[in-house]
Every structure is written in C-alpha cells, then in structure tokens.
Amino acid sequence: MTFTATPILEIDRFSFRIGPKEILRDVSFSVAQGEYLSIVGPNGAGKTTLLKCLDRIYRGGTGRITVFGRPLNGYRQRDLARRLSYVPQADGRVFPFTVEQFVLMGRYPYLNPFSSIGCEDRRTVRQVMERTGIDEFAHRKLDTLSGGERQKVYIAAALAQGAEVLLLDEPTTFLDYRHQAEIRDLLAEVNRNSGVTVVAVTHDVNRAAMDSHRIIALSGGSVVFDGTPGEIMRPEVLQRIYGTPFLLVAHPQGDVPIIAPQMPREDER
Amino acid sequence: MRTTTILATLAILALVAVCGAPLVGGEQVSLGALWGDAEAGQLKILWTLRMPRVAVGFLAGAGLAIAGMAFQAMFRNPLATPFTLGVSSGASLGAAVYIHLGLAFSFLRIPGESWFAFAGALVTIAVVYGLARAARGASNVTMLLAGVAVSFFFSSMILFLQYLSDLTRTFRMVRWVMGGLDVVGLDSVLTVLPFVFAGCAVVLYFRHELNLITTGEELAVARGVEVDRVKFVVFVVVSIMVGAIVSMCGPIGFVGLMAPHICRLLIGPDHRTLTPATILFGGAFLVLCDTVARTVIAPTELPVGILTALLGGPFFVWLLLTRAGRGDWE
Numbered sequence: 204m205t206f207t208a209t210p211i212l213e214i215d216r217f218s219f220r221i222g223p224k225e226i227l228r229d230v231s232f233s234v235a236q237g238e239y240l241s242i243v244g245p246n247g248a249g250k251t252t253l254l255k256c257l258d259r260i261y262r263g264g265t266g267r268i269t270v271f272g273r274p275l276n277g278y279r280q281r282d283l284a285r286r287l288s289y290v291p292q293a294d295g296r297v298f299p300f301t302v303e304q305f306v307l308m309g310r311y312p313y314l315n316p317f318s319s320i321g322c323e324d325r326r327t328v329r330q331v332m333e334r335t336g337i338d339e340f341a342h343r344k345l346d347t348l349s350g351g352e353r354q355k356v357y358i359a360a361a362l363a364q365g366a367e368v369l370l371l372d373e374p375t376t377f378l379d380y381r382h383q384a385e386i387r388d389l390l391a392e393v394n395r396n397s398g399v400t401v402v403a404v405t406h407d408v409n410r411a412a413m414d415s416h417r418i419i420a421l422s423g424g425s426v427v428f429d430g431t432p433g434e435i436m437r438p439e440v441l442q443r444i445y446g447t448p449f450l451l452v453a454h455p456q457g458d459v460p461i462i463a464p465q466m467p468r469e470d471e472r
Numbered sequence: 473m474r475t476t477t478i479l480a481t482l483a484i485l486a487l488v489a490v491c492g493a494p495l496v497g498g499e500q501v502s503l504g505a506l507w508g509d510a511e512a513g514q515l516k517i518l519w520t521l522r523m524p525r526v527a528v529g530f531l532a533g534a535g536l537a538i539a540g541m542a543f544q545a546m547f548r549n550p551l552a553t554p555f556t557l558g559v560s561s562g563a564s565l566g567a568a569v570y571i572h573l574g575l576a577f578s579f580l581r582i583p584g585e586s587w588f589a590f591a592g593a594l595v596t597i598a599v600v601y602g603l604a605r606a607a608r609g610a611s612n613v614t615m616l617l618a619g620v621a622v623s624f625f626f627s628s629m630i631l632f633l634q635y636l637s638d639l640t641r642t643f644r645m646v647r648w649v650m651g652g653l654d655v656v657g658l659d660s661v662l663t664v665l666p667f668v669f670a671g672c673a674v675v676l677y678f679r680h681e682l683n684l685i686t687t688g689e690e691l692a693v694a695r696g697v698e699v700d701r702v703k704f705v706v707f708v709v710v711s712i713m714v715g716a717i718v719s720m721c722g723p724i725g726f727v728g729l730m731a732p733h734i735c736r737l738l739i740g741p742d743h744r745t746l747t748p749a750t751i752l753f754g755g756a757f758l759v760l761c762d763t764v765a766r767t768v769i770a771p772t773e774l775p776v777g778i779l780t781a782l783l784g785g786p787f788f789v790w791l792l793l794t795r796a797g798r799g800d801w802e
Contacts, residue, residue: 260693284696291691298686298741308684312696316677319744364695 209272211236211368211400212257217266219249219256226252227264228424234368239394239401241411243435244421245445250404251292253421254370257402258289284312288366290357292373299344302337302356303328309363328363335359335389351382358389362399369393371403375410387414409461412436420444436460475745478738482752489756490530493763494522498770520657527661529653529762529776530755532717533727535668537754539710540728541735541746542675545682546703547612553729554714557619557707558596560723561626563715566592567722568633568645581659585648586719593715596622597708615707651722651777653762664720671713672751678702679743686741726780727754730788737791757784 210233219227226249234240242250255261257268259275268275271286278286288309300308309331310324332338337355340348348356354374361369374390375383391414393399405411411418412432420428420435422444428435435441436459441449451460495501495518504510505518539554546552554560570588577584603618604611630649634642655661675682681702684692689699714728731754732746739749758776761783765774 255690258694260690280693280698281696284694287694289691289694291688291694300683300687300741304683304742305687308680308687308695311680311684314680316680 209236210234211271212402213267213269214257215267215269217256217264217268219252219261219264221252221261226424227256227421229266230421230424230426231266232419232426232429234400234402236367237394237398237400238417239391239415240403241415241418242402242404242421243406243408243411243418243444244427248421249424250421251372254289254372254402254404258287258370259283260289281312284364284366286366287368287370288361288364290354290361290369290371290374293350293354293357293377297345297353299346301342301344302348303332303341305345305356306332306337306360306363309360312364327365331359331363335362336385349382351378351385354378354382354386355389358386362393367398368400368402371401373404373406376406383410390414408435408441412459412461413457432459436462475739479745479749479752482749482756486530486752486756489759489763490526493526493529493759494518496763497522497767524658524661525653525655525762526759528655528664528720529759531661531664531668532653532721532724533731533758534751534755535664535671535713535717536724536728536758537731537735537750538672538675538747539714540730541732541743541750542682542706542710544732545686545743546706547616548686548688549612549616550733551729552616553725554710555623555723555725555728556616557600557711558622558626559593559711559714560718561623561630562592562594562596562599563589563718564592564645564649564723565626565630565633566590566595566719567648568630571641571644571648572633572637574641582663589719590715592626593718594712596626597711597715601707647775648722649777650775651724652773652775653721653724653758653765654773655720660720664716667713667716671710672747674706674709675743676747678706679747682706682743683741722775722777724758724777724780726777726784727758730784731757734784734788734791 212234214233215231217227217230218225230253242253244250252261256264259278259280270278270283275283306328307320307324310320310328313324314320329338332341335355335358337352337359340352345353345356358374371390375386378386387410390401390403394401412435415432418428418430418432418435419426427444428440436451438449438451441462448465450463450465452463454461491506495503495505499514499517501514501518501522502510505514508515536554540552543552543554543556544550566588567585570585575584579587600615600618600622603622604615607614607618630645634645637645681692681697684695684697685699685702692699732750735746735749735753739745758780761779762776764783765776765779768774
C-alpha cells in the first residue's frame, strides 16, 4: 500500500542542535495522510528529539517543517495540539489523578478558561475510554495502574485531543506480550478505521515491519533509510543502520523476513 | 459527589472561623454584635480591631496557601513554598534595612516598614527571574537554585544588619521575622485584598494549565499549553502577592507548605477543586491559629508564625499516617 495523497507533515532539511551538539542533521521526509510510519534507529540517533521537534516541545532548529500545509512556527500551540498529539515514553512519575481526569485533560485545546468542561468534551472522553477499553478503571488513580494500563490511558488522552496525527515514543517498549498486542491492535484500529496518521518511534524492527506502511531509520541524526518493510529487512541494510550483523529468517505467516536473535558464539556457551 | 461535600464543609469551616474568631478574645463579644445588636464598645472592638485582623488573617492564609500550591505544581516539587524563591527573605531584608536606619514614616497610611519590605520582595522577584533567565530557559532547577541562593544571601545580610544594630533594633528585626497579624483598621485589609484577589484569580484562571504542568511540562506543551508564558505569569503575579502579604504580616511559615498538601490529601490533585479548597482551608487555618495566638497567653500575644507549625504539624502528620499509601509525589 502506497500513499500518494498530499503529505500532511513535511520535514525539509531540518537540523537541530542542543548546545554545541547537533542532534538532527539535514533531516528530510514527509508523511502522508493515513499513513503508519515507524521511525527506527540506534540509541541516541535523534528519534525522540525529532518527535519533540515535530510537536514543538523543542523549539528552534533550522530548515522547514510544514504541518497540514502551514509552517510549524505559524501555529499557536493550542491549534497545533488539535492537529498533532504526542504520547511520551512511559516515565514513572505520575500524579494521582484519576484515569478519567487525566483523559479529560486531553481536551485542553478545546477548553475555555471561563467555563466548566462541557458535555461534548465529556462525551468524547467517554467514547475514547470505551474504545480503548479503559472505561472499566476510569475511577482508578494513575499511580495504581500497571505499565500496560497506563500506556492505554496515555493513548486515550492523546485520542481525546482529537488530533489527526498521533506521535508515539516507544509505545510498547516496557510492556509484556499481551499488552504489546493490545496496544498494537489499538493503534492499527485507530489508523485503519479513523484514518489517524501514526508516527511511532520504536526499537522493535520486527514489529515495525509488520505494522507500518513505511519505515524511516535515523542514525547519527540523519535519515539513513526511508522505504518499505520489505526493503529494510535485508541483512546489509540493517547492518548499515545498526552497525552489528543480523540474521534474517522467513516468517511462517508472511513474506517479509524477520530478525532472529543471534545464538551466542560457540566459545561463550 | 464527594468533592462537593468536602468543598461545602471547608466553606462552612471558613465561615465559622471568620465569624466566630472576632467574638473570642480578652473582651468577649456577643454573637449579636455581628449584626449590630450590641453596645457601642463591643461594636468598636469587633469592627475596628478584631474584624480587620481576622480578615487580614484569612487573606494572608489563603494567599500563602495558594502560592504554595501553585509553586508546588509549577515546579513539580513537594517542598516548594511561597518563600522558596526568596521573596520572604527579600522582604525581611527590606524591613531590616528600615529598622536599622531608624526610619519612621508611613505613606498612604501604610507603615514604612511594609513599603521597604515590599520593595525588597520586588527586587528579589526581579533578581531571581533575571538569574534564571540569564542561565537560559528558566528551568525548574535553575529557578529553585537561584531562589535558594538569593534567600541565603539575603538572610546573611539580615544577620549582618542585626550584628551592626543595637539591642532594641535587633529585637525588632527578630520579632518581624516571626510574623504576626497585629494590624489595626480597615486599611490593611484593603491593601492586601487586591493582591490576594489577583493571585487567586490568576491561579484559578490557569487551573487546567497547572493540572497539565503537574503531569509533565513536555506533555503540557503537547496538549497545547504555552508552558513558559503560564509559568511566567503565575510566578510574577503570585510572587508579588506573597510580597504584599509578607510586607504586611511578616513571613508566616508553614501555611504555604502544608495547606496545599493537606488539601491534596483531602480532595485530590485536580486544581479545579484543589484551588478553592486550598483558599478556604489556608484562610480558615490562619484565622484559627491567630485566634489561639492572641488568647492562649492573654493578655500577651504570641506571634502567629510560631503557632502555625505547632498546631499544623501534628495535624499534618496525623493525616499522612491515616491516609498513607496515597502518596501523591513519587
């Protein structure tokens, strides 16, 4: 499946530095409406920084970023939040807000400081909680949830924001198999049925190849690969990205090969 | 709903405190005096002495509590207080300079001590913000460290002034730092009121933003909050409010640190309900402490700053123990 629709995110020769260190260098790519794009690459390649620059959590940088045809810097943060929403990497620090309170905060771009939260906001929140299956623990406190439950709540809050693009930073990294599958199904469903564009940073190239339409690899702050899952799943391509040898095997159910873990060398066993 | 019940209870508590406290004291005033049904002497005591004092106490308590709440949320730091950023030591230094120079004036019926203290507070606010700005980005840690450094610097200068001054003046400085609500007349009330009103209004206006900032600044930005602008406005308006309160009443401790925590334990972290709860609780608490302070060793008065922690500390520990396991800060 290829996307010929007009791109909704265009990144054109974007560079970004923190202090003297150049984190992103001449990054160019675009994302089409409805696309599921994964961003992979070694640690410190600038993946998270790129996501944060797209959502203007980090400001500055050189080059051009265009969001829905308008330059990123022309947006008020509130208006940007109606277009893009961001799901951060899970960190331990949470306040004891209830799940419902937290998801409700996703409606911030639509709230008026002088009135209380409206029926429409509450309805959206209820729908999102049902859809993500978190309504059963709507009144539990965030700090009592497991990692998997919490991740669903974060995604639900991002969906409540009503944005057309979801930016996710390692959404499944710390989760067990069942929760990984649930998050994956949720993202696939949102992408397919609601046409929400997904841009996800991940370390799991196997999953990225199965879930995404397209994959981008960053290394040392530059785009070193931009192509289809079939194209990235080649030992020489992967080795160029990660600088370590790869072993690929056929998947019993699909035609794109998968990465098999290397056996320890004979003398190490 | 439970939150409504808690808010209603706090509102009743505040009302009882504000109406009841002025009746208590060396001279008992009958309940009827509240609606003018008493002899002239009692009415005079009630309306020119006790009511202003209770009103200033309520405003100061509410203001300090809301300031603590806002700073704790903004810096995501449970130890933040209205004084963390040095406002109170700046104000105290201002007052100490006034006392050391042996000045004695009043302007617009506000004592010169308060003017000097307020000037000290404003200078501190500018210095702390300037330092944080100069260190690029005004991050939480830089800002807190700048506040602590300025605090220590000013405290040393106060000690220096005390060392230079004679015994009477030194005693006045020490006494000022203990804080007290010994105000007379309606003027003090009208002076503090606009500051506290502005502070509470700004914090209430930004209730959604404060909620989001406590969940993490980056997430708040992603949800559409202009975090830097919100933090700047809250910092400036709330600090000026604290400066005004401290100039009038001295640095009354504990209310600003603990009242928000107590309210969080009672009603949860949502600033939509936490803010009114903290205003009511902080105000009522300081009025209560002051009532004890001026009656417990009558006819002499204790500085209220001594009593706030003496009374509030055990209560807070009791709440912590009975409501353990719902810790709100990691």
